[in-house]
Amino acid sequence: MTAKESSHAIIWSLPATMLALSVALAGTAVLAESEPTSAVSSSDALLQVPDADYRRDWAFLGSFSVLADDPEAGAKEFHVVYTKREDLDAYRKTGKFPDGAVLVKDVFATKTEAFTTGTASYADTLVGRFVMVKDAANKFAGSSPLWGDGWGWAFYEGTETRKTVTTDYRQDCLSCHEPARDQDFTYVQGYPILKN
């Protein structure tokens, strides 16, 4: 399994400045029935990597360390997941991510060192980012192959923020997220902050 394949695993976002457009975009989705091209670009634009400094301004949900093929080498990847603080608050109250919630997952290649505390790994170079946007009523489902099952789904390689390599979430994303279907496709067991 390559690093890129192994990174197709968990999570998603949209530019902060575009979040306010979600109501307008709901209207665009209706237009989609007669103007599919325009609707596709509008809904997929919601899945771009946010312009916001999400690592500073959003809440960190949790991280996963993925064991190297040679386990003694420590972790080969770190997956680091963020969401907006208001969406964290909503989850803490209701037990689910609200409509429009954005999850961004940084996928980092790691470095591993022999520290005084033992062999430990940490995030180093950005491999890419996953963006998921909650679509509670499936209003964008069918607007493009990136929307369905209550979410929009997209992966961006490296530092790319606009052009996703995801062509169909069913093939590119569900293969890894299907096991978490009964958790709304999210690996929430890795996010202790949700229980606070």
Next chain:
Amino acid sequence: MTAKESSHAIIWSLPATMLALSVALAGTAVLAESEPTSAVSSSDALLQVPDADYRRDWAFLGSFSVLADDPEAGAKEFHVVYTKREDLDAYRKTGKFPDGAVLVKDVFATKTEAFTTGTASYADTLVGRFVMVKDAANKFAGSSPLWGDGWGWAFYEGTETRKTVTTDYRQDCLSCHEPARDQDFTYVQGYPILKN
């Protein structure tokens, strides 16, 4: 090495409501020369786990996954480090943590699962927390055995927030932080956000 021993490694904080008192406490430190008992409790109080919901409201700096004694078991611990956003901003500008900056490090025991993405570990139960408070001018050095080398240092077991088990930072903390002396004792290589 036990889990507890191995967790004596990296990082630190103080209640948000007390941060505003730092100027006043500088005055208290002067008093320390004649009233050491009162001064010790004042400076050490700065090292308590913050009342703030730092996991929600502060910035996540980075995390370390510590490899299990049996490497195939994945990570045995996650160390997760937070600081205030204004202190992150200051670091990005100056390359160092400003006076009064607070670092809190959650130490979690992990769970490890065979995910579709591979064997991966994530934070589970809180083992304890490290708090470090920057004392750029060493104004609290000597006020108690928890202050020196430009920082205040304390560890709290489990969910304890007030009563530290640290009795002397030189013995309890420096053994793990000495290798990072030329980085002001912090393992900043694990915090990619500082480079943004």
